[in-house]
């Protein structure tokens with residue numbers, strides 16, 4: 348009996364997947380560890396990542412799905428529950444909490460060394476899958492509120508292994524305007540001057556600029572200045588589902604020049620069409636196909652948002668289901684093997700490598716960006732004015748913008 352077209356696509360996909368990984372750019376599993384287990388992965392006995400968990404993500408499901416490179420999101424929410432909150436200078440614990448998410452992600456990888464490998468660049472990532480048969484894991488940070496206005500913190504996140512930062516989550520920050528703020532009625536101010544400096548520094552480091560969650564103007568402003576291809580780590584197409592954080596067609600067109608990639612978010616609320624509140628695997632295929640129609644095969648990937656959403660679409664419920672999605676896409680588009688590899692993760696690997704290459708060049712030409720956020724407050728004890736100057740007059744450079752607490756003395760005297 349001759350094989351049916353369907354068998355044909357399934358066996359062709361299986362052949363491709365033997366040597367090429369699925370790359371997913373956005374999975375929130377570490378956040379579940381925080382919320383439910385307080386990051387204690389040894390203390391709680393039922394937790395076994397290599398067993399069948401009830402979350403969207405576990406090792407057996409990742410293997411079944413053919414996931415070879417996983418970006419885990421080290422997400423911490425905005426500091427104030429009011430998403431229109433604008434006091435960016437207020438003290439908060441976002442940096443501590445982000446470091447905890449980086450820590451638990453790395454400890455999770457270390458716990459299963461036969462199955463996962465921590466990687467820091469695109470070459471290591473592909474080798475971990477193709478040569479060592481492991482799932483390569485790297486990290487993203489979801490919002491510049493998590494650097495707490497500081498480019499120094501951003502640099503250290505890079506050194507800790509973070510390979511993309513989303514410019515905003517659901518709140519504005521000193522760098523950029525969020526889509527959620529525009530929904531809430533605030534003006535779309537796009538990327539600030541400080542945000543432009545931040546993009547420059549991210550390009551210099553090789554930290555991918557992630558435009559998921561940002562406003563429409565922020566997307567355009569970044570495309571005007573970035574020297575490297577951008578990532579949308581978990582975003583879908585606005586033409587099909589009119590959510591403010593989805594990507595409009597004119598932005599998709601600009602990706603042809605920039606080289607960037609939109610990794611489609613599976614959350615039903617971002618892909619359901621025609622007023623429906625539920626979605627199926629076919630809606631996800633529609634979004635991928637639309638991005639291909641407008642921007643081309645070089646500009647699309649997958650960023651599921653699994654475990655950061657209540658549930659996936661019907662037919663695409665967890666990380667084991669990527670093959671079903673790609674087989675559907677093959678049926679729909681008559682894609683070649685090379686085209687399917689691009690959607691599986693080839694495009695993401697390409698822009699990751701391009702960001703690395705561009706960083707190598709830029710870091711020869713420019714120094715680390717030392718700029719501070721202009722509205723940041725600097726407070727010190729008054730007695731530091733008596734400390735030695737670094738050079739004559741150095742004590743005076745920022746005197747006008749410094750607040751001194753003159754009540755504090757250097758010596759505590761016993762009473």
Ligand SMILES: [Zn+2]
Pocket residue numbers: 489560581655
């Ligand atoms: Zn998100």
